[in-house]
Amino acid sequence: MSAVELSKLSTAERHELVPVPINGQGLKTLLEAGMIWLKTNQQTVNSLNVFPVPDGDTGTNMVLTMQAAFDEVATSGASNVGQFAHSIARGALMGARGNSGVILSQIWRGFARALDDHPTMDVKLLADALEEAKATAYKGVVRPVEGTILTVIKDIAAQATVSVQRTSSFTEILWDIVEAANASVERTPDLLPILKQAGVVDSGGKGLLFIFEGMWRFINGDSLDKAVTEVLPLSDMDLENAMETVEEGQDYEVVIDFTPKSTFNLEEYYDELSKIGTSIQVGEGEGIYRMHIHVPLDSRYLPIDHTMNLGTIQKVMMENLVAQMDERKNNKNPKLKLTPVKPDEIAVVAVSPGSGLSRIFASLGVAAIVEGGQTMNPSIKELLASFENLPTDKIIILPNNKNIIMAAKEVASMTVKNVAVIPTISVPQGFSAMFRLIPDSDFDETVEAMNEAMGEVEIGEITTATRTVEIDGVQVEEGQVIALHNGKLITSTQTIEEACEALLIAANTGDYERITLFYGEDIQLSHVNDLADKIRSIYPSHEIEVHEGGQPHYQLIISIE
Amino acid sequence: MAEIENKHNELGSILIQKDAIASIARQSTLQSYGVVGLAPKNLIENIRQLFNKDAKYGVEVEFDHDGLVIDIFIVVEYGTRIKSITNSVVNSVKYNVEKTVGLPVRRINVHVRGLRISNMD
Numbered sequence: 222m223s224a225v226e227l228s229k230l231s232t233a234e235r236h237e238l239v240p241v242p243i244n245g246q247g248l249k250t251l252l253e254a255g256m257i258w259l260k261t262n263q264q265t266v267n268s269l270n271v272f273p274v275p276d277g278d279t280g281t282n283m284v285l286t287m288q289a290a291f292d293e294v295a296t297s298g299a300s301n302v303g304q305f306a307h308s309i310a311r312g313a314l315m316g317a318r319g320n321s322g323v324i325l326s327q328i329w330r331g332f333a334r335a336l337d338d339h340p341t342m343d344v345k346l347l348a349d350a351l352e353e354a355k356a357t358a359y360k361g362v363v364r365p366v367e368g369t370i371l372t373v374i375k376d377i378a379a380q381a382t383v384s385v386q387r388t389s390s391f392t393e394i395l396w397d398i399v400e401a402a403n404a405s406v407e408r409t410p411d412l413l414p415i416l417k418q419a420g421v422v423d424s425g426g427k428g429l430l431f432i433f434e435g436m437w438r439f440i441n442g443d444s445l446d447k448a449v450t451e452v453l454p455l456s457d458m459d460l461e462n463a464m465e466t467v468e469e470g471q472d473y474e475v476v477i478d479f480t481p482k483s484t485f486n487l488e489e490y491y492d493e494l495s496k497i498g499t500s501i502q503v504g505e506g507e508g509i510y511r512m513h514i515h516v517p518l519d520s521r522y523l524p525i526d527h528t529m530n531l532g533t534i535q536k537v538m539m540e541n542l543v544a545q546m547d548e549r550k551n552n553k554n555p556k557l558k559l560t561p562v563k564p565d566e567i568a569v570v571a572v573s574p575g576s577g578l579s580r581i582f583a584s585l586g587v588a589a590i591v592e593g594g595q596t597m598n599p600s601i602k603e604l605l606a607s608f609e610n611l612p613t614d615k616i617i618i619l620p621n622n623k624n625i626i627m628a629a630k631e632v633a634s635m636t637v638k639n640v641a642v643i644p645t646i647s648v649p650q651g652f653s654a655m656f657r658l659i660p661d662s663d664f665d666e667t668v669e670a671m672n673e674a675m676g677e678v679e680i681g682e683i684t685t686a687t688r689t690v691e692i693d694g695v696q697v698e699e700g701q702v703i704a705l706h707n708g709k710l711i712t713s714t715q716t717i718e719e720a721c722e723a724l725l726i727a728a729n730t731g732d733y734e735r736i737t738l739f740y741g742e743d744i745q746l747s748h749v750n751d752l753a754d755k756i757r758s759i760y761p762s763h764e765i766e767v768h769e770g771g772q773p774h775y776q777l778i779i780s781i782e
Numbered sequence: 783m784a785e786i787e788n789k790h791n792e793l794g795s796i797l798i799q800k801d802a803i804a805s806i807a808r809q810s811t812l813q814s815y816g817v818v819g820l821a822p823k824n825l826i827e828n829i830r831q832l833f834n835k836d837a838k839y840g841v842e843v844e845f846d847h848d849g850l851v852i853d854i855f856i857v858v859e860y861g862t863r864i865k866s867i868t869n870s871v872v873n874s875v876k877y878n879v880e881k882t883v884g885l886p887v888r889r890i891n892v893h894v895r896g897l898r899i900s901n902m903d
Contacts, residue, residue: 314861314862314863315863317862317863317866318866319866319869319870320814320815320866320870322863322866323815323816323862323863323866323867323870324815326862326863327859327861327862330861360818360859360900361815361816361818361859361862362812362813362814362815362816362817362818362859363812363813363817363818363819364812364813366813
C-alpha cells in the first residue's frame with residue numbers, strides 16, 4: 222500500500238490489520254508503516270548527517286535498508302511472527318546500506334532471534350525482543366560510540382522493559398517507546414560533541430525514531446504521507462511547476478541560496494516562512510540551502526531579512542510572477558521535458574514538425590528534438606548538434622519525413638558516433654518506432670525492432686492543395702482538400718470530412734483497432750471533435766483518439782493501427 | 783622510525799611518525815560499526831603482539847608524494863553486510879586522518895581477515 226492508502230484507513234481498519242497479540246501479518250503492517258513514515262521524513266534525516274563523513278545520505282540508506290527488509294516479506298502470507306521476523310532480518314541484512322543501515326539490520330537480527338519460533342508476540346515478548354535487538358547491535362562494534370542510533374535503541378529497550386511492568390496495552394507501550402526514543406534523540410548532542418558543534422541531533426537515531434513513530438502513528442490513526450518539515454535535494458526542487466500554483470495576491474517569487482549558521486533550525490525556519498508567504502520549498506545540496514517562496518508585493522524583502530539572520534546569503538533571485546505568468550500564457554512552446562540519457566544508453570533524436578507532436582515525442586522518451594519537416598527541413602548542422610553533446614555514442618534518428626531521410630543519412634557519415642537512421646516518412650511511424658525503444662538494450666536489435674514497428678501503422682495526411690496539378694491519376698484543383706495514404710495521393714475533395722472518409726476506406730481501417738488524429742495549427746479543435754464523432758459513428762468499435770499536433774499546413778495527420 | 787614531514791615554518795618543521803597516523807587509523811577503525819577487532823598483518827606481528835602491545839597492530843601506513851596509503855586488517859562480526867562495513871571503515875579512517883593530520887589520504891585498503899561468530903541464528 223502507498224502512504225496515502227495507508228493514511229486513508231480508519232482507526233478500526235487499522236486495528237484489524239494489527240491484531241494483538243501481533244502475528245506475522247500484523248508485524249508486516251507495522252513494518253510498512255514505519256518504513257513509509259521514515260521515507261516521508263527521509264530528507265529531514267539526510268539533512269542531519271555530519272559524522273563521520275558529511276555526505277547527507279543516512280535517511281536514504283535507512284530507507285533502502287527498510288525497503289529491502291519489506292520486499293523480502295511483501296508477498297509473504299505467513300502468520301508465524303517469529304518466522305516472519307527472521308525473513309525481515311534476512312532482507313535487512315542483504316540490503317543494508319551505510320553504517321546506520323548495517324546497525325538497523327543488526328537490530329532486526331536480534332529482534333528476530335528473540336522471537337525465535339513464536340506464533341505471536343505479546344508486549345512481554347516485544348520488550349524481550351527489543352533487549353535482544355540492543356544486545357546484538359552493541360555486539361557489532363568494539364568501541365560503541367554513544368550519542369548514536371545505538372544509544373537510542375538502548376533507551377528504547379530500557380523503556381519497553383520498564384513499561385511492560387505497568388501495562389499490557391500494546392498502544393501504550395508503543396507510545397512510551399516513541400517518547401523515550403524522542404528524548405534519547407534530543408540527548409544525543411550531549412553525548413557526542415561533534416553533534417553539538419554542528420547543532421544537530423544524530424541522524425541514525427532520528428531515523429530509528431521515525432520508524433517507531435510511524436508504527437505508532439498508524440495505530441493511532443494519524444496520517445503517514447505528510448512530513449513534519451521537508452528538505453529536498455536541490456535536484457528535486459520543482460521550481461518550474463511551482464509557478465502553476467500561484468495564489469491570488471502572491472505577486473513575487475523569491476529564491477535565496479544560503480549557508481546556514483550552526484544554530485539553524487529547519488522547523489522554526491519553515492514556521493517563520495509560512496507566516497510570510499506560500500509555495501515554500503527548501504532544498505539542500507553540499508551544505509548550501511535553497512529556499513523558494515511566493516510572497517505579496519509588500520513583503521518581498523521579508524524572506525531576505527529573515528534568512529540573513531540565520532546564515533550567509535549567497536544569491537537572491539526575485540521575479541515578478543504576474544508578468545511572468547502573462548508571458549507564459551502568450552508562449553505557445555513551453556519547455557519540453559526530454560528524457561535524460563544515461564552514459565552508453567541508446568538515445569533517439571526525432572524531427573518534429575509541431576509543438577504538440579514534440580510533446581508526444583518527449584513523453585515517449587526521445588533524448589532530443591529537432592524542429593522541422595514538411596516545409597522547413599532542418600539542416601545537417603542542426604541534426605548533428607542535437608546529439609553531439611549526449612553522453613552516449615549510440616544514436617538513432619527518426620527523420621519522420623521522406624525529405625529529411627537523406628540529410629539524416631548524411632549526418633550518420635559525418636560523426637564518429639554510431640548513428641542509425643530509421644527511415645520514417647511520417648510522424649506516426651516515428652511514434653510507432655518509439656514504442657520499441659529500450660534504452661539499455663542492444664543497439665542493433667533495437668534498430669531492427671524499430672524498423673519493423675515503423676511498418677505496422679497506416680498513415681493518413683490531410684492537407685490543402687497549393688496548386689492545380691494531376692498526380693498519381695488524381696486531378697487536383699488549387700484550394701481543394703487532398704488526402705494522402707502512406708505518402709500517396711488518393712483523392713481530392715471539397716471538405717475535410719470527405720477526404721477523411723475516403724482515406725479511412727483506402728487504409729482498410731476495418732482491419733485495424735485504433736485511429737489517432739493529430740490536428741495541426743490550421744484547424745479548430747471544435748471542428749476536429751465533430752470529425753472524430755463522425756468517424757466514431759462509422760467505425761463504432763474502433764478506439765479513436767485526438768491529440769494536438771501543432772504542425773503547420775497539414776490539418777490532420779492520422780495514424781491507423 | 784620513518785617520519786613524514788608535514789609542514790615547514792620559520793621556527794622549524796613538524797614531523798609526524800607513521801605510528802601516530804597508524805594510531806588514529808586504528809582508533810577510528812575500532813569505532814566503526816561491524817568491526818570487532820584488528821588482525822595481525824603476518825605471523826611475526828602475531829607473535830610480537832603477545833609480548834608487546836603495538837600501536838601499528840593491524841594497520842600499515844606508507845607515504846609517497848601523492849599522499850598516504852593505509853592498509854587495515856580487520857575482523858568483522860558474522861551476519862553483517864561486509865561491503866557496507868568496509869565502506870564505512872574507509873570513509874571514517876580517511877575523514878579522521880585527513881582532519882587530524884592534514885595529509886591527503888591516497889588509498890585505503892581494507893583486508894577482512896576473519897569473521898567473529900558470536901551468535902548463530
